[in-house]
Amino acid sequence: MNDNAPLLKIRDLRIEGRSDETWLPIVNGIDLDLHRGEVLGLIGESGAGKSTVGLAAMGFTRDGCRISGGSVVFDGQDLVSASADAKRALLGKRIAYVAQSAAASFNPAHKIIDQHTEAPVTHDVMDKAESQADAMELYAKLRLPNPDEIGFRYPHQVSGGQLQRAMTAMAMSCRPDLIVFDEPTTALDVTTQIEVLAAIRRIVDEFDTAAIYITHDLAVVAQMADRIKVLLKGDEVETADTRTMLAHPTEDYTKSLWAVRSFARPVKPAVAEGSVPLVSVRGITAAYGKVDVLRDVSFDMHTGRTVAVVGESGSGKSTVARCITGLLPPRSGMVEFDGTPLPADYRKRTKDQLRQIQMIYQMADTALNPKTRIGDIIGRPVEFYMGLKGRAKRARVNDLLNQIELDPDQYYHRLPSELSGGQKQRVGIARALAAEPRFIICDEVTSALDQLVAEGILKLLARLQDELGLTYMFITHDLATVKAIADEVVVMKDGKVVEQGGKAEMFRPPHHPYTDLLLSSVPEMDPDWLTDLLAERGADNLGDAAIDKM
Amino acid sequence: MIVVYIIVGVVALIAAGWVFRAAGRATGRPAFRDMDLSTAFGYALGAVVVVWGIYAFFFVEAAVFFRWAVQGIIGFAIAAWIFRFIGRHVGPDSVRRQFRAMPLTASFGILTILIYAIVAIFAGVLAPHGQAEVFANVNVLPGGDPALGGDPAFPLGTDQIGRDLLSRLIYGAQNTVGIAFATTVLAFLLGGTLGFLAATVGGWLDNLLSRMVDVLMAIPSLIFALLLMTIASAWAGSEKWLLTVYMVVIIAVIDSTRVYRLARAVGSSIVVMDYIEAAKLRGEGMGYLIFREILPNATAPLLAEFGLRFCFVFLTIASLSFLGVGIQPPLADWGTMVRDLSQFINFAAFSPLTAALPLMAAGAIALLTVAVNFVVDWMLHRSSGLKG
Numbered sequence: 001m002n003d004n005a006p007l008l009k010i011r012d013l014r015i016e017g018r019s020d021e022t023w024l025p026i027v028n029g030i031d032l033d034l035h036r037g038e039v040l041g042l043i044g045e046s047g048a049g050k051s052t053v054g055l056a057a058m059g060f061t062r063d064g065c066r067i068s069g070g071s072v073v074f075d076g077q078d079l080v081s082a083s084a085d086a087k088r089a090l091l092g093k094r095i096a097y098v099a100q101s102a103a104a105s106f107n108p109a110h111k112i113i114d115q116h117t118e119a120p121v122t123h124d125v126m127d128k129a130e131s132q133a134d135a136m137e138l139y140a141k142l143r144l145p146n147p148d149e150i151g152f153r154y155p156h157q158v159s160g161g162q163l164q165r166a167m168t169a170m171a172m173s174c175r176p177d178l179i180v181f182d183e184p185t186t187a188l189d190v191t192t193q194i195e196v197l198a199a200i201r202r203i204v205d206e207f208d209t210a211a212i213y214i215t216h217d218l219a220v221v222a223q224m225a226d227r228i229k230v231l232l233k234g235d236e237v238e239t240a241d242t243r244t245m246l247a248h249p250t251e252d253y254t255k256s257l258w259a260v261r262s263f264a265r266p267v268k269p270a271v272a273e274g275s276v277p278l279v280s281v282r283g284i285t286a287a288y289g290k291v292d293v294l295r296d297v298s299f300d301m302h303t304g305r306t307v308a309v310v311g312e313s314g315s316g317k318s319t320v321a322r323c324i325t326g327l328l329p330p331r332s333g334m335v336e337f338d339g340t341p342l343p344a345d346y347r348k349r350t351k352d353q354l355r356q357i358q359m360i361y362q363m364a365d366t367a368l369n370p371k372t373r374i375g376d377i378i379g380r381p382v383e384f385y386m387g388l389k390g391r392a393k394r395a396r397v398n399d400l401l402n403q404i405e406l407d408p409d410q411y412y413h414r415l416p417s418e419l420s421g422g423q424k425q426r427v428g429i430a431r432a433l434a435a436e437p438r439f440i441i442c443d444e445v446t447s448a449l450d451q452l453v454a455e456g457i458l459k460l461l462a463r464l465q466d467e468l469g470l471t472y473m474f475i476t477h478d479l480a481t482v483k484a485i486a487d488e489v490v491v492m493k494d495g496k497v498v499e500q501g502g503k504a505e506m507f508r509p510p511h512h513p514y515t516d517l518l519l520s521s522v523p524e525m526d527p528d529w530l531t532d533l534l535a536e537r538g539a540d541n542l543g544d545a546a547i548d549k550m
Numbered sequence: 551m552i553v554v555y556i557i558v559g560v561v562a563l564i565a566a567g568w569v570f571r572a573a574g575r576a577t578g579r580p581a582f583r584d585m586d587l588s589t590a591f592g593y594a595l596g597a598v599v600v601v602w603g604i605y606a607f608f609f610v611e612a613a614v615f616f617r618w619a620v621q622g623i624i625g626f627a628i629a630a631w632i633f634r635f636i637g638r639h640v641g642p643d644s645v646r647r648q649f650r651a652m653p654l655t656a657s658f659g660i661l662t663i664l665i666y667a668i669v670a671i672f673a674g675v676l677a678p679h680g681q682a683e684v685f686a687n688v689n690v691l692p693g694g695d696p697a698l699g700g701d702p703a704f705p706l707g708t709d710q711i712g713r714d715l716l717s718r719l720i721y722g723a724q725n726t727v728g729i730a731f732a733t734t735v736l737a738f739l740l741g742g743t744l745g746f747l748a749a750t751v752g753g754w755l756d757n758l759l760s761r762m763v764d765v766l767m768a769i770p771s772l773i774f775a776l777l778l779m780t781i782a783s784a785w786a787g788s789e790k791w792l793l794t795v796y797m798v799v800i801i802a803v804i805d806s807t808r809v810y811r812l813a814r815a816v817g818s819s820i821v822v823m824d825y826i827e828a829a830k831l832r833g834e835g836m837g838y839l840i841f842r843e844i845l846p847n848a849t850a851p852l853l854a855e856f857g858l859r860f861c862f863v864f865l866t867i868a869s870l871s872f873l874g875v876g877i878q879p880p881l882a883d884w885g886t887m888v889r890d891l892s893q894f895i896n897f898a899a900f901s902p903l904t905a906a907l908p909l910m911a912a913g914a915i916a917l918l919t920v921a922v923n924f925v926v927d928w929m930l931h932r933s934s935g936l937k938g
Contacts (some may be wrong), residue, residue: 021651084584325831346831354833367824371846431828477652 007075007177007210008034008057014050014069015061015234026052026065027234036177039206041225041242043257045217045450046421048231054180054214058095059087075177077101092119096171100183102163113151113165138169139208142199154478156273161192165199172203179204181213185220188402189312189477190521197223197523198534216450219523222246223530230254242527256452265462267504268487271302276339278303278471279357279439284323284333287481293319294330294495301488303438306465306472308486308503310479310518316495319474323440324473325357337439356387358432362444364424370414374401375412379435400430404460421451429460433468441473446481458485479522483507491515502539553602566594614902630658652928659924666918670723679714681721682880688712692903705908709890718882719910725877726884727918730864733798733805737863738856741806745813746840746848749821760814763807771804772869779875790878794830795877801866805859812855816848821920850929870916887911 010032016023027049034040034057042050053059059079072079072096079087087374091097096119099105107115114221117131126134132151139147142165155163164184172178181200185193201224204211213224219229221242228245231239238251249255277300286294294316301307309317322328324335326346335342337356343349361367368377379397382388388396398408402523404426416424425445440462446454462485464470476482482503484487489506491499491514499512511519520533567590606613607620634657637649649657669676679685685708690701692707693714700707706715748756766774782796798800820826821844829843868885871874877883891908898905 081580083580160881327831346833349833351833354831357831359828359831361824361828363824367828369823369825369843369847372842372924381832384834435832 005076006033007036008032009073010053010070011073012055012070013053013056013067015056016066016068018064023066023068025234027056027408029070030231030236032229034056034178034210036210036214038227039211039213039225040205040487041213041215041221041228042231043218043221043228044231045216047233047451049234050214050231051182053231054182057180057212057496058091059162060091066230089123091450093123093125093174094177096174096176096179098164098167098171098179098181098184100186101410102167103155103160105167108155108433111152111154112158112166116151116173118420119170120173123174132175135169135173138172138203139166141203142167142169143195151457158180159192161188161195164188164196168203172207172209175207175209177210179209179211181211183215185216186217190479190523191312191517193523194521194530194533195221197530200224201530217523218451219525219529222525222527223523230257246525246527252332257500264484268305270502271305275302277336278338279300279324279473280336281320281324281382282334282336284320284330284335286319286323286328286330288328292495294323296333296494297497298333299490299497299500301439301471301473303471304465304469305487306474306485307488307490308474308476308482309490310476310482311492312477312518313491316404317492318443319495320492321359321443321473321475324441325359333541351385355435357439358435359443360428360432360445363448364421364428365416367428368424370416372415373412374414374419375415377416377427378430378434381431386436396434400434403433403464404430420453421449422456425449425457426460429457429464433464436469438472439471441475443475444477447478449474454481461485479519493520563594563598564591567591568784570594583858603890615906626658627654630654630661633657633661655924656928659921659928662921663925666723666921668728669720671729673720673724676719677717679717681712681713681882683717685712685714691901692907706910707904715887715907718881718887718913719884721882722884722887722911722914726790726864726867726915727800729877730793730860730867733802733863733867734856734860736798736802737805737859738809738852740802742813742852743840744806745810746817746844747836748810748814749817750836750839750844756814759810763810766804766807769915772866775804775866775870776873776875777798779870783875793878795872797867801863805863805866809855809859812851813848816851817844820847854926854930857922857929861922864915864919884911886913
């Protein structure tokens with residue numbers, strides 16, 4: 001075989017998706033070459049068709065989609081016209097796939113190692129005992145704790161990051177020539193993400209595997225890929241080497257993607273000494289059942305400012321929000337609003353107290369009733385709190401829609417399903433504003449959105465704060481967002497406040513070691529960032545291990 | 551000996567399937583290339599059944615009922631196709647869009663339900679005679695041909711005390727379907743409200759209601775209904791209409807346990823949504839939560855369950871009537887008609903039309919059940935967003 005021929009050659013790939021009775025194009029003619037040992041990054045916002053292309057590289061389409069043209073040639077064999085048997089012989093053995101959510105992709109009823117050995121045994125690459133021994137070796141290579149034992153656990157018994165690494169090991173089980181990674185770290189915390197990224201990179205290097213790495217996170221793709229291909233609405237925008245692409249993007253769209261991370265608010269003057277905080281959390285200890293999730297948490301939030309609460313999942317940052325809103329009455333401690341204590345249970349609060357504190361949720365999909373029209377979603381708090389009806393209510397809703405930059409005539413009668421993710425999040429903001437609150441809790445409001453859209457939401461929130469003098473509590477695990485919008489930062493870990501203070505001092509050393517770990521784990525656009533970081537931390541001192549040492 | 555025939559038959563079918571697939575592969579179509587032998591066997595079996603069916607339809611003299619069934623199915627299919635064609639081209643845009651994506655089964659179901667509804671509502675106009683009217687001509691045979699013992703005034707004949715069977719069949723739609731509908735609505739009001747309440751409030755109320763429902767569900771429903779009907783008939787005494795009311799309530803309560811289960815399950819997956827939390831934090835009351843936030847999101851599964859439940863209630867009423875404790879004479883009812891006319895099935899060899907009499911009432915029940923299920927399937931399919 002000619003060594004210069006690409007391992008995977010996609011030419012003029014066209015994919016269509018079924019919508020009611022007609023077929024709509026999803027991918028309009030993509031070309032792609034992938035050589036042995038090369039990692040190609042596919043980036044783009046949601047709906048760009050990057051996952052669809054990734055699956056098509058394995059000759060596969062989702063239900064309701066079809067390949068309508070072009071060819072996918074893997075090692076000389078066209079997968080578009082190949083028979084099911086021929087594809088079955090390739091998939092799992094020579095082409096493997098790592099999905100976004102390992103937790104959803106493992107079968108919960110079987111042990112991890114049994115799922116690992118399935119492919120090698122089916123494809124006659126190894127027998128079961130060999131494959132088990134090999135699995136343990138791979139687990140060790142991927143730096144999973146207790147590699148000899150971890151495979152014999154069930155998927156729910158290991159953490160998300162470990163599961164994602166186990167899935168990478170599984171994809172490696174037959175030593176494939178090509179692996180498709182579909183957003184393997186998107187669902188993970190920054191500290192866990194590092195381990196998975198490092199593991200993937202190490203193993204891809206070691207076995208000289210070609211890979212397609214799909215993500216919407218530019219900083220991640222900068223670490224992983226040799227070449228980057230940018231997709232937009234099923235079309236290719238540009239392709240270039242990672243370094244070239246980062247340094248000199250040619251297309252406007254790529255430049256706008258690169259520019260997103262530059263959004264930052266002007267620093268506000270320090271809070272005057274002795275002023276009464278708008279919301280004050282005083283020594284809260286809270287528990288679900290018998291397990292304490294918050295231990296003696298205290299911090300203040302002053303009028304007109306944004307306090308970012310950061311920490312990885314399970315650190316208790318959302319639980320603080322539940323205590324403030326009164327959904328989870330704390331075991332001890334209390335919440336003061338404007339100097340007066342709030343009743344612990346939301347059912348005991350007055351309508352006015354409820355009105356003052358509003359929430360914006362992470363998943364706009366579940367935060368808006370899918371059967372209620374936009375006008376009614378926003379109109380309900382207007383009617384409920386302000387007592388407005390009929391024309392006055394309609395006028396107020398129109399005002400609110402204008403404030404969130406949606407045209408009232410166009411959107412008033414729509415259902416949430418007829419809106420994009422960013423628009424839904426804006427409606428969530430309008431619903432909170434409709435109550436005319438002074439304090440808004442934003443729970444990971446941008447983490448489910450693409451970067452361009454997320455930036456728009458952050459700018460909107462910043463503008464509303466300036467106009468209306470709102471106070472935000474901003475719960476997030478994304479430190480880029482914190483840098484962009486926060487005035488003060490509260491770092492949480494294991495239900496305790498680790499460090500708190502103004503943004504400037506938080507981002508300036510010296511830090512609490514945990515803050516340091518969080519900060520240094522945020523991927524940067526520099527392609528050498530991961531390499532440097534690993535060298536600095538020492539390969540064994542990653543994530544889990546690093547946290548355990550604290 | 552028969553075993554040998556079966557084995558030979560199966561082997562022949564497998565061979566036929568293999569030949570079929572090989573022939574298909576020669577044409578080079580990808581559908582044949584990825585076909586496994588069991589699928590090919592299925593095609594061969596299907597072909598044999600179709601050929602046998604055509605043979606029986608045209609050449610076997612005795613297969614009268616088979617011929618009727620085939621004609622009936624083709625007739626219904628044509629009617630459903632015409633109905634769908636009209637729906638696609640007449641009426642407001644929203645209705646036309648519904649019809650465009652509708653499978654033939656669903657349009658058949660809707661057409662049938664419409665016809666039943668019209669017959670039930672206008673029974674008094676459509677029926678040639680009253681349901682309790684007794685004529686002197688007893689046991690007139692169906693067909694309306696005097697030479698064969700029929701009478702043109704009674705196209706389906708009369709029963710053993712001289713009531714017109716066609717009229718009773720038409721009035722049966724009103725009684726059986728009407729009572730079944732009322733019962734199902736009652737069951738849904740009861741079970742749905744309690745189920746949502748249990749899901750929203752949770753805690754001890756949920757436990758109390760659920761355990762009560764468990765107890766009711768633990769008793770076999772038909773036997774339980776029979777038992778309660780026996781008690782009710784003692785209470786009702788000579789007031790026949792009161793017994794019907796009792797029956798509606800008893801069946802509604804028994805069936806509401808199933809509705810409760812569904813409403814609670816659907817409701818509890820909705821109450822964890824963020825929009826419910828947002829509404830709670832707004833300070834909304836229980837009524838708003840249940841009827842404005844939860845109910846609109848639960849309509850699809852509840853509507854589907856309504857269709858199924860309606861069939862079950864309908865069958866329960868027919869069973870109770872067949873056993874003699876359901877709808878009381880002289881009200882016409884399909885379940886009772888099946889029981890009263892069941893002897894006629896013995897005449898199948900001599901007069902197929904006469905033997906079909908009990909089957910007509912049974913067929914009316916079966917047809918409605920099938921129609922409702924077609925519509926329910928279609929709605930479930932749409933609400934779950936399944937493709938293909």
